[in-house]
Each structure stands twice: as C-alpha cells, then as structure tokens.
Amino acid sequence: MTPHRITSLDQLAVVYPNPVAPASVIKEIDHVDANYGALIAASPFFVLATNGPEGLDCSPRGDQPGFVTVSDAKTLLIPDRRGNNRIDSLKNLLSDNRIGMLFLIPGYGETLRVNGTAVLSTDPGLCARFEMAGKLPACVMVVTVEAAYFQCSRAVVRADLWNPAVQVDKRSLPSAGTILRDISARATEAFDGDAYDKALPERVKATLY
Structure with a gap:
C-alpha cells in the first residue's frame, strides 16, 4: 500500500484541517x-x-x-x-x-x-x-x-463552463459513430460508424419525445 494513500478519517482531517x-x-x-x-x-x-x-x-x-x-x-x-x-x-x-x-x-x-x-x-x-x-x-x-x-x-x-469562446470544435473529438466503429472492430461484424453519424442528427430530432 502506498504511504500516501488516505485510508482513515483522521488522515483526511490532516489533509483538510480547516473547519467547515x-x-x-x-x-x-x-x-x-x-x-x-x-x-x-x-x-x-x-x-x-x-x-x-x-x-x-x-x-x-x-x-x-x-x-x-x-x-x-x-x-x-x-x-x-x-x-x-x-x-x-x-x-x-x-x-x-x-x-x-x-x-x-x-x-x-x-x-x-x-x-x-x-x-x-x-x-x-x-x-x-x-x-x-x-x-x-x-x-x-x-x-x-x-x-x-x-x-x-x-x-x-x-x-469556464458557460463561456462560448472556449467551446470545443466537435470535429476535433471522436464522433459517436467513430467510437462505435472502433469498439465493434474487435467483434465479428463491424459497425458502420459513418452511416450512424450521418443519420444521428435527424434521429435525435425525431425521437426527442
């Protein structure tokens, strides 16, 4: 066990000594x-x-x-x-x-x-x-x-959660289809990630409720 691991309330109190x-x-x-x-x-x-x-x-x-x-x-x-x-x-x-x-x-x-x-x-x-x-x-x-x-x-x-200037360009991250495709690549039948991404926006709109 690492000596720096906190395992008791007493240890926790040492790390956080200030009163509530x-x-x-x-x-x-x-x-x-x-x-x-x-x-x-x-x-x-x-x-x-x-x-x-x-x-x-x-x-x-x-x-x-x-x-x-x-x-x-x-x-x-x-x-x-x-x-x-x-x-x-x-x-x-x-x-x-x-x-x-x-x-x-x-x-x-x-x-x-x-x-x-x-x-x-x-x-x-x-x-x-x-x-x-x-x-x-x-x-x-x-x-x-x-x-x-x-x-x-x-x-x-x-x-900086509500700052629109720091919103991430979604194209810089893996899409839902890419994630599904790469995970399913280890299976016997690969998932068509491109088709999933293409259909997703309309599917979300059609199935909100």
Whole structure:
C-alpha cells in the first residue's frame, strides 16, 4: 500500500484541517423552499445518480426549463423522456430507491444538489401532465426530498463552463459513430460508424419525445 494513500478519517482531517464554513451547513435544508424551487424551475438539465446491484449509474436528464416540477416542498416530479432504453437508473431504483441530482443552469455559477428517494409511477393522470409533442413519458419519477443545497460556483468558474469562446470544435473529438466503429472492430461484424453519424442528427430530432 502506498504511504500516501488516505485510508482513515483522521488522515483526511490532516489533509483538510480547516473547519467547515458556516454557509456550507446553513445552506442545507430537508425540503425545497422558494429559492431552491426557482433554481429547479430555471434548470434545463440535471445529472441523476443511482445505485443498484449492477453498480453505480450517473446519467444526464434534460428538457425545457421547468421540466422538473416541484409538486410540494418535499416532492419533485420528473418525467422519464425517451432515451436509449438501457434504463440503468430505473432498474437501480427498483432495488435501491436512493437518488442524487445535480442541477445546472446555463449562465448561473451555482449548482443545486438534491438527495432523496424515488419511486416510479405510470399513473395516467400523472404522465398526462408531462405530455410533450403529443408524447407521454413512459413513467414519472416521484422524488421525496431529503436534502437540498446549492454548491458554490468554484467548479463552474474554474471550468469556464458557460463561456462560448472556449467551446470545443466537435470535429476535433471522436464522433459517436467513430467510437462505435472502433469498439465493434474487435467483434465479428463491424459497425458502420459513418452511416450512424450521418443519420444521428435527424434521429435525435425525431425521437426527442
């Protein structure tokens, strides 16, 4: 074992000796108040974290701002929009209903973290509330909030996340088709990555909901 590996709380305390800032404690509440509700209403994107027998999962969720509804101070409603049908997050929730969310708002430095538990509902009336482009979500996640708190802007500022001048030219990175082609090259039947890339933009548009 490397001598520099941290393996105990005492060692961790040595590396991080400063006391917790008062604001870091004050900001955490067990519900969604008016301020945190305003952040959720403005957010078009969050990252969803779950845990299950097959391991951890962290997946992106996005739609128009307000797609996550604050039903009451302890309850969030989240439509499950169309995806790749791996449904890793949903399978995890069936065995471990704990959930973590990190909300981002374009142009806003702070992020919002919400932890709680979730159940999946196919209630027709509930799903109908989230109809979009004539399509209903397959189910709705009903989240019971246990903790909500904002995260300071340091990470977003360091990343210069909302600066359009530093956006990466997508042509400088491997495309989805290239990734699939190269991975499948080890299989018996190669994947047509060029055809995948060509069809992808229209397929995304046609299958958003």
